[in-house]
Amino acid sequence: MGRRDRHDRGLRSPLLPYDVPAWTTRAEQFDDLVRDAVERLEGRWAREWGRVEFGTEDVPASEPTPWETGVPLGRLFPADLGQPARIVLYRRPVELRADGAERAALVRDLIAEHVAHLVGRSPDDIDPDYGLPT
Numbered sequence: 001m002g003r004r005d006r007h008d009r010g011l012r013s014p015l016l017p018y019d020v021p022a023w024t025t026r027a028e029q030f031d032d033l034v035r036d037a038v039e040r041l042e043g044r045w046a047r048e049w050g051r052v053e054f055g056t057e058d059v060p061a062s063e064p065t066p067w068e069t070g071v072p073l074g075r076l077f078p079a080d081l082g083q084p085a086r087i088v089l090y091r092r093p094v095e096l097r098a099d100g101a102e103r104a105a106l107v108r109d110l111i112a113e114h115v116a117h118l119v120g121r122s123p124d125d126i127d128p129d130y131g132l133p134t
Helices: 026-049 091-097 101-119
Strands: 052-057 074-077 085-090
Touching: 026 052, 026 085, 026 091, 026 101, 052 101, 074 101, 085 091, 085 101, 091 101
Parallel strands: 052 085
Antiparallel strands: 074 085
């Protein structure tokens, strides 16, 4: 005999199929935004930026550095002792500042700013859409 719930109805099915977008978590959706922003720039700038790791974290791991005001939205960690440079965006601070299409534009701009700093150019040179709404 199959399992039944207390109302003798059987097991419930998931509310959404596993392959629909609503099934992804906010963290996965944020990772996708970052991945899309990096892929937009990768074809043109990957050779110039060299070895770089892009990542996301929920919140900054420490207090802001003395030159940062407020909560950072992302950080560039320069290459050190054979380790590649690392660009990290912080999901929760970004989510608190923007949603929907504004969030995608903010992520795109943050990636452009950090890549620009890494390669010594302006964000406008890195991404022609820098500063524009989506």
